[in-house]
Amino acid sequence: MSLHELLYTGKFVRETAWGLDMLNGLKIESLSSWLSADIAVSSDEQYRHNLIKENLSGRAGALAELKPLIQKAHDDARFRLRKFLRDDLDPLKEWDEDDDPAEGYPEVFDLTTLKGYFGEFFSGFVAENFAPFGERNWRVPVFLFRFHETAFDQLAMWHQTGQMNTAIVGRTGDDCLAFVLENGKIVKILFLEAKCTASHSSQMIAEAHKKISNQNQTPVELMRLVDLLQAYRPNPEADVWITALRQLYRAKEGFERFDCVSYVCGQSPQKPRSKVSWISRAAPHQNYRGGRKLEAIEVQLSDVEDLVRFVYGKEA
């Protein structure tokens, strides 16, 4: 297989007429048979809580749809891993598949790392599927996995030694960003702080609300987003996003920031019986100081670790 084929064709990275395929939406048909949402809105309508629970009978069908979407979300990172070996001057040069620098990405990582990845993906997934703040047009143009430099270093080490360290943590910046695009212009920005735990952690919830309270009105990741989208060129959709994000970088008004905490957990509250969620249904968490519209999306699943292993194709 030629290097060009490996970079741009079906086996690992999907090809379009223009190059690297964009996400093109995160909706799945079997969603309603798997997850159900229950929304509570505060009296001043500044705070919403969305409690999402799963119907186990619909899980298998939904995960079958979800798995390729998650893999696609990581395609850009794979593309980046392989790109450094690309030689534009010699596109016909043969590539030895045994030397694939993206081999093992990301399934060889520690389960803790994969839970972090899953949490980030799932925050974008719920943004597009569960209409935070009643807005149905949120779009996640790309995920930011390619900037997890530490993970790439560990992967390179694994290729050489066959040994993978335990959890890789600590990617800085925003977990996930969604936007509403109208007439080529970004009018709404959704900052998503994602947490994912196999059980439950009140500390995670507290830290998420503290972090989402930052006062910046536009994402600190704007330059990275544009840089990332360049990889999809030539692609008309990527061009639209790049133009819109550059306008947003210069803009002082004409857009609104919304805050969202996405909490995926493997436990439901047991006591007292009146308690149905870990995060308050009525009012923002005490750590939230953003002063903006806030939505907490709490996703209560079963066997979170098994789910993460399945969607990442990780052996138990």
Added chain:
DNA sequence: GTCTTGCATGATTATGGGTC
């Protein structure tokens, strides 16, 4: 008395600043 919850702390890796 048992189970559950929430807080504090630890594990792990990387980065940056200060001091010698």
Added chain:
DNA sequence: GACCCATAATCATGCAAGAC
């Protein structure tokens, strides 16, 4: 340059307090 310390990040674990 080497070393130390603080900070950042995610998630697990241990334990005291509370609920039933």
